[in-house]
Amino acid sequence: MKMFADCIPCFMNQALTASRMATDDSSVHDRTLRMAAAALAETDSTMTPPAMAQMIHRIIRTESGVADPYAEVKERFNAFALELYPELKRMVAESSDPFETAVRLAIAGNIIDFGASNHLRDEAVTIAIRESLQCDLDHGTLTAMREEIAAAETILYLCDNTGEIVFDRVLIEELPLERVTAVVRGAPIINDATMADAKNVGLTDLVRVIDNGTDAPGTILKQCDAELRSLFDAADVIIAKGQGNYETLSDVPRPIYHVLRIKCPVIARDVGCDVGSSLVTLRA
Amino acid sequence: MKMFADCIPCFMNQALTASRMATDDSSVHDRTLRMAAAALAETDSTMTPPAMAQMIHRIIRTESGVADPYAEVKERFNAFALELYPELKRMVAESSDPFETAVRLAIAGNIIDFGASNHLRDEAVTIAIRESLQCDLDHGTLTAMREEIAAAETILYLCDNTGEIVFDRVLIEELPLERVTAVVRGAPIINDATMADAKNVGLTDLVRVIDNGTDAPGTILKQCDAELRSLFDAADVIIAKGQGNYETLSDVPRPIYHVLRIKCPVIARDVGCDVGSSLVTLRA
Known part of the structure; x- marks a missing residue:
């Protein structure tokens, strides 16, 4: 975009x-x-x-001269989301459709975005969870995503922000773990998740995690490491979280499942929905 | 400032x-x-x-290529304020202190500022009138202003915005008209009042009105016509309406009565009050 x-x-x-x-x-x-x-x-x-x-x-x-102005914010939202983690797991476990519930929670976690807003309160996350569990999602896309994941040998999961990465962990735990590679940013940028955050929230103990080699708050392929680019070309399924990944990949001629909450009017216009919408969409 | x-x-x-x-x-x-x-x-x-x-x-x-993007907004708020004019005059006439009430209304009119906000609704003006009639004002400054006006041979009244200029007319009508010179901007800038607006709201029929010769949304003296500069130097009392006149004149070593509503946090910090405050203040 x-x-x-x-x-x-x-x-x-x-x-x-x-x-x-x-x-x-x-x-x-x-x-x-x-x-x-x-x-x-x-x-x-x-x-x-x-x-x-x-x-x-x-x-x-x-x-x-400050290498990471968002360090404190990132720490705080990782800790907050880790406190929510047992409750998120309970929601998934008690759901009649654990995969769909995990997708909905992953979308809710995308509210934790200091690129889109700098005034996020804990309550906003709780509200986003409630909204995301109840809103309409495209069931055709969800079904296709579920089927492609079941058949996939390689799944690339492009993470987005700190705090949110705990919600991503909940979704990733519903995927075939041994086939998943999760991707974080290569260096601090806004409140985006880096390798330190993936370790902090236990993601590195579950799946292979690589960083994309860049300090962009998205996935600018031409800047990314060769390893990421070849994984990107070869993956059977790509799941991209959040606005930054959408903005950098929406025009890439490659099927990608975008999982996000729409927080800005520019993206809302591009996607064709309202600000505040929860979205699972396939772009190819 | x-x-x-x-x-x-x-x-x-x-x-x-x-x-x-x-x-x-x-x-x-x-x-x-x-x-x-x-x-x-x-x-x-x-x-x-x-x-x-x-x-x-x-x-x-x-x-x-548009000489006045705010033309329609200016027309609309002049018309709206002219509709209010009889009611404003009634408030002054029925008041126990017509001068103070007219000052309070002039402050209320300063809400009509498309530099500070671009989403002004008619209700906001009505609310501003109510607030401005009830709020605390500095009575020492009001008394000094009243006394200096009574003794003054020349009064310079620096207008601010369209719509607001009708509220200024109400205050100017409480001054000794033959000693007042009102000043408007020299060319269209945001929704500021120009000579066309002064004519439109009948101000030119009441007092001498001059324009300052510039397209600045304030009074940048070194850009202004020689006539305005000499009136400025010689005037016994100067009344400056609004944020733009405050920002351009607050550091000028000359006593000026600033009459305004504070609409932005930067000016609020400079003045030392809250956004939304009504203010009569003497800067020298």
Whole structure:
């Protein structure tokens, strides 16, 4: 998905918020905002929003000297989601359709996205779980996904954010574990999950986890490690979590199951649904 | 008042909104946003927010080819305020303190500011009137202002926005009319009042009205006509309406009565009050 004009003010807001998370020094905020504006002025509309985010957050990290402004937020939401984990597992176990329930919970976990909003409260996660368990999902897509997973020899699961990765673990535990490779980001970017988070939430004890080698909040294939690219080409099923993976992969000519919550009007317009929608969709 | 980092994302939002008001052509929005970003990248923190706004809105007008994107909004709020005018006059006439009531109404009218918000509904004006009539005001400043006005030979009244200018008329009608010069902007900028609006709401039939010769949404003295500058230097009392006049004049070493509603957190911080406050304050 290409960027829209709306993305530019949104990234300027994100630059200010992240810069303030990194430092109290207002001269750093001023410099960062102007460098971000200069960088955005040079973009063109063929860029994806995560490519812009990558550029902006590199400026934020360099100017503040803080390698991971979201470290505390990430820690907090991993811990919060791990506390929820037994309850999530109980919901799946008691469900008449554990796979579908796990998909719905994975969508709910996608609310934990500090790219889309910087003011997330724990209650929002609880509300997202309730909404996601009750909302309409495309049952044709769910059935196809279930059947393809059953027949697949290799499943690539592209993770998204911290906290959310605990919800992904719940879904991954409903998949044939030995055939799954989970993918995290290669370096800190917004509140996206990295290898440290995969270890923290126990995902590395369950399935093979690799990182994609990049600091983009999505999957920009041409930037990714050769290993990821060949897994991507060869996988029988690809499950991509969240907006960042959708934005970077929606135009890739390859069947991908996108599992996400729609949090921004630009993606809502691209997908053709409302902000707040829960979605399982196959793009090919 | 100098700009803060917060102003940069805010102006990018304003650029997008105004550009969309001017045209449906998304290529114009894209180009405008990138040019605005480039211009903001070159600013420094000694600029006032209205100087930045002037720069951004020149880009919007040039790129869209629309000389006044806010023309319809301005027309609508002038008409709406003119409908309210008899009721505003009744409130003043029935008040135990007509001057204070007129000041309070002038503050209420300052809610009609499309620089601070682009989603203003008629109800917001009615609510602002109620709040402004009931809120605490600095009675020491009000008394000093009243006494200085009584003794003044020349009073300069710097207007702000369309719609609001009807509320200003109500306050101006409580002043010694023959000693008042009202000032409007020299050219269309956001929803600020120009000479056409002063005529439209009947202000030109009451007092002398001049324009300041600029398209800044404030009073940037060094850009203003010589006539305004000499009136500014010589006036016994200056009343400045709204945020734009505050931002451009708060550091000028000259006593000025600022009459406004605080609509943005940056000005709230500078003034030392909450967003939503009604204010009569003397800066010198």
